[in-house]
Amino acid sequence: MAKTVIYKFGGASVKDADSVRNLAEILRNRLRKNLIIVVSAMGKTTNSLESILALKLEGKDYYENSAILKDYHLRLCRELFPRDHAIFPKLENLFVQLENDLEKVLTPQNYDEFYDRIVSFGELVSTRIVAEFLCLQGLIVLWQDAREVIYTNSDFRFAKIDWTKTRKSCQEKWKPLLENFPILTQGFIGSDPRGRTTTLGREGSDFTAAILATCLDAGSVTIWKDVPGVLNADPKLFLNTKKFDELSYREAAEMTYFGASVIHPKTIKPLANASIPLFVKSFLDPEATGTIIHELAVPHQVPTIVLKKDQVLVSFKVTDFTFIEEKHIHRVYEQLQKLKLRVNMLQLSAISISIVIDTQLFKLDELIAMLRDEFEIRYNEGLELLTILHQRVEEIPPMLEGYEALLEQASRNTFQAVRRKI
Template sequence: MAKTFVFKFGGASIKDADSIKNLFNILHNRLRNHTIIVVSAMGKTTNALEKILSKKLTDEDYSLNITILKDFHLDICKQLFPSSHPIFSQLENDFLRLQRAINKTVDKQNYDEVYDSIICFGELIASRIVYQFLCTQGLICLWQDAREIIKTNEDFRFALVDWQTTRQNCHNYLMPKLLQFPVVTQGFIAMSNSGKTTTLGREGSDFSAAILASCLQSQSVTIWKDVPGVLNADPKRFAQTIKFDELDYREAAELTYYGASVIHPKTIKPLANHHIPLFVKSFLTPDDPGTKIHEVEQSQKIPCFVVKDDQVLVSFKVTDFTFIDEGHIHQIYAELQKLKLRVNLLQISAISISLVIEKQVFKLEQLIEGLEADFEIRYNEGLQLVTIKNHHPKLIQEVTEKREVLLEQVTRATFQAVMTPLAQ
């Protein structure tokens, strides 16, 4: 089998015309024929599309939001292409299709399905612009709709990959193209076997890159970020950070599990299973080595900090003077699974279960509706979940001082606390 390589570029790396020109400069010296270029939506496009959908749900006027989003992409194209270039008619068609998708009826019951049908336009539009620009610069490549390759079930917004079909598609349809030219495709989006658009979870473009790499047994995956590699903390939140030159698969997976935003949580497993190294590098300083994630014998003990915003602490208290047992836990988790809510922290006492979840449209309301007959339910919104891996008392004190801590857990290696955000 031919050696393949996967490059993934996130939204920050293609946020404007200069960034796309920088992407070309990165690829110019590194592009091989058997390379897959996985592209996210540009800048904050996904957030903008979510806002449009939110306004649709509340019967607010969203026409200005669509105009702003369209102008954002048009302005980038005007800086990259001559006015006669076909990208402008393609962009017009994409936004007409987006408008049709938004016009569909949406409510609590079909929200996730409509969400996927709308959010996918961010990646589709971005990949067309990147593809067309690379071709104008002499880097001849092919465009591939990822939905034709990556197949899933219909668990909308959190679709599970049909690995067997996806692997067959990679070998039968993607590999013949790669043998001729590099291929530009999209991250995050996929398609069910019945033909409906699905997504792989928020920020899932990293996972897309890992799916394609594992199915093709690629030589490596490189994720291009606005940071120099994997750091022990978010540099936007912490003044001093440490970059890891290398990380073991397990350590990287653990950091992503707790919410480290540099890599999507599902990315590591398919790469580790096939011993494919993952490089995290900066698109600002592309010649720097970044971080290599692979099999490392000696684990590191540097403290790592992960902060998750917009967390909701929900407490379920039994009302009939019984103690919490496995039946109560199963009942709550069955409702969480039905609503596709991931638990970020769990604590059980004699008479209550407390858990931390992400804030999502409708979901808290539906969770309460499903369980309020059997539990007394209280919740707090707008919280932060802070995790310290390889903690010590001084670090815990520094993180929690001047904050109201609502719940905390400590193990030998990990400290976690749900608390109010720092006052601005």
């Protein structure tokens, strides 16, 4: 039997009616049995749902935003379907469900669980629309709920996979279906032991593709993007970018660790462990070669630039005139782990620990509250973290022109700076 193949389409590939039509054309000559199509929320739907949650949390009127989001999906469907198509009552039911969920009580204490229940709605809607449109085009796919096979713990917003249970469910529930039909499902979402919706972290649909590939012993994963492949910098931010024709798993993992947005950070490890190749291709030019990430690639020395925005620099200074010791570092990391905060950069001095983290609602206040009795804490928000892999010394100063560097550090292969616009 042919090995399963996984395709993942992100939000930009289904952002409007023309994009959905383009997706159908990509699949027209590629659709077959043993194919799983993972689809993200449409366009900026996840951002819109996060904005709705922020308004609700502040006690403000979010109904207008909700109505705009509903209208966006309905307008898209009116361009794709006849007026009497079954997609319209299905959408109506989904939006009623969203409105009912939004009426429930939201507090800082239940925010993460509430977030997962609401934000997962984007994937559920998009996959319904895409599945119905493909079937309308004569491209038959089975819509399946990812939450019925991807099992996680209850770490809402950053759920960890129960690999044993997930593999068993994929093999038992989906493998028999794949022998006859391709499956279309959601990225980003799973379910905890109590059946509650969980999410795998922002942009987690890539990780979903890797999970399914690993659990179904797939032959390959292809991520369809709006770029020609993996580039050495974001073309929206930097000029003269270069495409990698191939990368090793290790190089790709290093890039995602430092924040390269082309692939979700957790995607590489399971694929590397199972020796499953990952292709990154353009949905704007589907016949182009793209980039292959696999075991055989020759290491590169091309400078690679990664820029993470919305960063916070937090410094913890000891107050009893002692020097920083291992116990101080352990104490800070203990609280970071409780809050599910990842450190993007760490620097130690004789009397302080400085970390760089992503901006996350509530998290900074909670971290300060946990540690204010032990440290003098200062922080700066609205920063950028610049990382250059395989840096060349002469290329660094131009990257800092017009910026104040609050923190810098360099190793043989990596340069990092926390910067803000002057």
